[in-house]
Amino acid sequence: MGSAGAVPVSIWGPFAGYGTRGRHVSWLINEQGERADALRDIVAARFERREIPRATVEPVKLVRQGVLVDTRPYFLIRRGLTTAGLYIARFGQDLFVSQVTYFKGPISSMRILILAAALLFALIYPVVYNNAFSQIGVSLFGGVGGDLEGLMLLTCCLGPIYLLDWLALGILALFSGYKWLTVKDVLAALRVPPNEFDIDDTVALEKSVEQTVREALDAVGIEQRLMPQAAESGFRRRLI
CATH class of the missing domain: 1.20.58 (Methane Monooxygenase Hydroxylase; Chain G, domain 1)
Structure with a gap:
C-alpha cells in the first residue's frame, strides 16, 4: 500500500520521537484509487493556502520498525507539541486516507x-x-x-x-x-500529560487537517460525503 521504498533495518517505529499516540482515523473510498497522486498534490497546495497558525507541513518518508521494512510517504503537520500524520495512498482500486495524531508532553x-x-x-x-x-x-x-x-x-x-x-x-x-x-x-x-490548552490545540489541528483533505476531494472530483467527518477528536479517553 503506497510503499516508497525499503530499508534494511529500523529499530524504531514510524512515529518514534513524536510522543504518545492520540486519535487515529481512516477512510476507504471505493473506486477512487487512481486519484491518489492528484489528491496528494492538491492537499499539499491546500496546506500552503490554509496557513495553519504556527504549524509546519513537511512531506516525509516514515519507516516501519523491523528488518527489511518498507517506507511510506506521509505529510507531517507539526504545531507546538502536537504532530499530525496524514497518509494518502491507493489501495487496489480504492483510495485510502489515514490520519493519526501524536503528542509529546511538556517537560515538568x-x-x-x-x-x-x-x-x-x-x-x-x-x-x-x-x-x-x-x-x-x-x-x-x-x-x-x-x-x-x-x-x-x-x-x-x-x-x-x-x-x-x-x-x-x-x-x-x-x-x-x-x-x-x-x-x-x-x-x-520528565513529561506530563496534556492540559486543556494542549487538548484544544490538538483538536484544532486535527480538524484543520481533516477539513483540508475534504476540500481537496472536491478539487479532484470526489464528493465530500464519501469521507464523513470523524466521530472523535483529541486524545482517547481511558477508564483507568
Whole structure:
C-alpha cells in the first residue's frame, strides 16, 4: 500500500520521537484509487493556502520498525507539541486516507527540580560525610573526639536516604534508556500529560487537517460525503 521504498533495518517505529499516540482515523473510498497522486498534490497546495497558525507541513518518508521494512510517504503537520500524520495512498482500486495524531508532553518544571535535588544530594552527601568522619578522632585511652552525634545522624538518618536516592537515579537511568530504545524519547520520565490548552490545540489541528483533505476531494472530483467527518477528536479517553 503506497510503499516508497525499503530499508534494511529500523529499530524504531514510524512515529518514534513524536510522543504518545492520540486519535487515529481512516477512510476507504471505493473506486477512487487512481486519484491518489492528484489528491496528494492538491492537499499539499491546500496546506500552503490554509496557513495553519504556527504549524509546519513537511512531506516525509516514515519507516516501519523491523528488518527489511518498507517506507511510506506521509505529510507531517507539526504545531507546538502536537504532530499530525496524514497518509494518502491507493489501495487496489480504492483510495485510502489515514490520519493519526501524536503528542509529546511538556517537560515538568517540578520534576526537573526533584531530579536536580536528587542529583545535588547524591553529590554533596559523600563530601559532607567524609568531612564529618575525618574530624572524628580516637585517643589511646579510648576517648572519642569530634562530633560523633553528627556522624551518627549522617549515617543512620541520611545514609538510607542516600542509598534510596542512588537507587531512584539508577531506575530513572534505566527507564530513560528503555524509552530511548523503544520510543526515542530519553526525557519521557520528565513529561506530563496534556492540559486543556494542549487538548484544544490538538483538536484544532486535527480538524484543520481533516477539513483540508475534504476540500481537496472536491478539487479532484470526489464528493465530500464519501469521507464523513470523524466521530472523535483529541486524545482517547481511558477508564483507568
